[in-house]
Amino acid sequence: MNIFNLGGDPGAAAGPASATTCSRKACRADASWQLLWNNPKIHTPDRRKVWLACGEHKEWLEDYLQTRGLWKETLPVDAEQASNSAPTSGGNG
């Protein structure tokens, strides 16, 4: 077991835009969850790495991180998005 493998991203970290694909290797599903984790051996305590997970692999990735004591938090992917939806328009005023 080499815990330092966690320093890299489990998936391909190529495209910053529209990168909401599950971090589980070989999974192409859209991610619904973001797993926040920190490796105290290589990261500062306030640092947060993020893995994305689809519903199917959320528990697998959580277990992977929790087993190693790295897991911090699991949040919905859209949690940090501010409510920016316009009110319904077009009604009779």
Ligand SMILES: [Zn+2]
């Ligand atoms: Zn997945």
